[in-house]
Amino acid sequence: MNLIDLGWNDFFEAHFESIDIKDVKPARIAVQQKDRYIVYCEKGELRAEISGKFRHKALSKADYPTVGDWVAVTVKPEGDGAVIQSLLPRKSKFSRKAVLAGGPKYGDGKTEEQVLSANVDSAFIVSGLDGEYNLRRLERYVAVAYDSGTSPVVLLNKSDLCEDVDSVISEVESTVIGVSVHSVSAIIKDSLEILKDYLGKGKTVSFLGSSGVGKSTIINSLLGYQRQRTGEVRDYDGKGRHTTTYRELIVLPEEGILIDTPGMREIEIWGDEEGLSKAFDDIDKLTAQCRFNDCGHGNEPGCAVKEALDKGELDADRYQNYLKLQKELRRLALRKMGKEAHYQKLQGRKFASMVKEVKKLKNFKRK
Ligand SMILES: Nc1nc2c(ncn2[C@@H]2O[C@H](COP(=O)(O)OP(=O)(O)OP(=O)(O)O)[C@@H](O)[C@H]2O)c(=O)[nH]1
Ligand SMILES: [Mg+2]
Ligand SMILES: [Zn+2]
Incomplete structure (x- = not known):
């Protein structure tokens, strides 16, 4: 495998x-399942694990x-x-809020960043x-994509099953303002030609x-062949019936690299308000007025926002969704701060008990 084709x-x-x-080689993670990995490198595909030193240095889940x-x-x-010795910095990362089992180590927040894919x-x-x-x-997906440092593109698939594609496209376009929207059908190969625009060498x-x-x-x-398992659609519940069960990086024979992911109905946002401003640029501009x-x-x-709402220039549902996402992000920011405070408190407690010990010792000496 050529490193450039892999995105190097x-x-x-x-x-x-x-x-x-000594003797390290670059490799890209194709599959991660708990602590087992498959990597692609110049030697081809290799199974890989994390070195003990790496594990020792890692502070959080996001460091893996x-x-x-x-x-x-x-090798x-x-x-x-192969043994993974070091992680190179990420150009972009797509994260979500993961809720952990809890316990004193995680404080009362119980939330942690889970990096789903990188670069x-x-x-x-x-x-x-x-x-x-x-x-x-x-809207939520677009905000998350912006936050992760990637450009969002909306694909409306199964156009073969829709009578009025154009009206859906215009509705979606007027919602995800500034984002490219394409209608495609996975079973009509020509309709996928447009995707090549995003799939250059190493992209x-x-x-x-x-x-x-x-x-x-x-x-x-x-x-051009049935590599990935696909499944009949019974409902869109999204619970317990994902056909794809793990994330996987796939290199196209021509140009470009794809990552298949298991379906996610809701994605809990992880980031700051920058992605939100980008996704809701219209509201941002109104706020400034x-x-x-x-x-x-x-x-x-x-108030320019209220005026736009009254005139119907700003959709009320869109505005409500914006407020909802903003609230989530603010709550997340508080949790991040809370976790920080928790660690400091733990350290503080350690210090207080040390002082106590010293005092005890002094008293003991005096006696
Ligand atoms: N008619 C039609 N059916 C499609 C199209 N694309 C996918 N399907 C069907 O939709 C079903 C689900 O497709 P998958 O590709 O498994 O869906 P997925 O998004 O990968 O689902 P998960 O892996 O569970 O996240 C399968 O039965 C496909 O044959 C399309 O463009 N037109
Ligand atoms: Mg799938
Ligand atoms: Zn206002």
């Missing part, structure tokens, strides 16, 4: 050069490699496996045109969207 570039090269470990990451590995002498250039947000598309969910695209929308079917169609800098868009005079 100057950015990674520069960081790789500075690694001070995930699909799409570039790592430095040493075992037998040549059939992705574009995110294909797939929805089904067979009645399965939800504008609010699309990585990740597929996102609910179970059953046809992510794996599109991937098979692009590959409000008379007061700290306008709460309630009953303040000269």
Whole structure:
């Protein structure tokens, strides 16, 4: 395998050069299942595991490699496996809020960042045109994609099952303002030609969207053979019936790299308000026009947001969704701070008990 075809570039090269470990080679994570990995490198496909030193240094879940990451590995002498020694910096990362089992170590927050994929250039947000598309969910995905540093592209799949594609496209386009929207059908190969615009040499695209929308079917169609398992759609519940069960990086024979992912109905946002501003640029601009800098868009005079809502220029559901996402992000920010405070408290407690011990000792001496 050629590293350039796998997405290797100057950015990674520069960081790789500075690694001070003997005989390391660059490799890209294709599959991660708990602590077992499959990596692609110049030698081809190898099974890999994390080195003890790596594990020792890792502070949180997010420090471990995930699909799409570039790592430095040493190849075992037998040549059939590799050991991951170091993780190269990420150009982009797609994270979600993961809720952990809890326990004192995690404080009261119980939330942690889970990096789902890394170094992705574009995110294909797939929805089904067979009645399965939800504008609010699309807005959420777009915000998450912006936050992760990738460009979102909306794919409305199963156009063969839809009578009025154009009206759906215009509705979606007026919702995810500024994002490209394409209607495709996984079973009509020509309709997928447009996707090649995003799949240049070394470019990585990740597929996102609910179970059953046809992510794996599109991937098979692009590959030209049935590599990924696809499944009948029974319902769109998204619970317990994912056909694809793990994330996987796939290299196209021509150009480009794809990441297939299991369906996700809801994605819990992880990030800051920057992605939100980008996804809701229209609301951001309105806010800037409000008379007061700290306008709460309630009953303040000269509120541009309220005026746009009253005139119907800003969709009320869109605005509500924006507020909902903003609230989630603010709650998340508080949790992140809370976790920080928890660690400090733990350290503080340690210090207090040390002082106590010293005092005890002094008293003991005096006696
Ligand atoms: N008619 C039609 N059926 C499609 C199209 N794309 C996918 N399907 C069907 O939709 C079903 C689900 O497709 P999958 O590719 O398994 O869906 P997925 O998004 O990968 O689902 P998960 O892996 O569970 O996340 C399969 O039965 C496909 O044959 C399409 O463009 N048109
Ligand atoms: Mg699938
Ligand atoms: Zn206002």
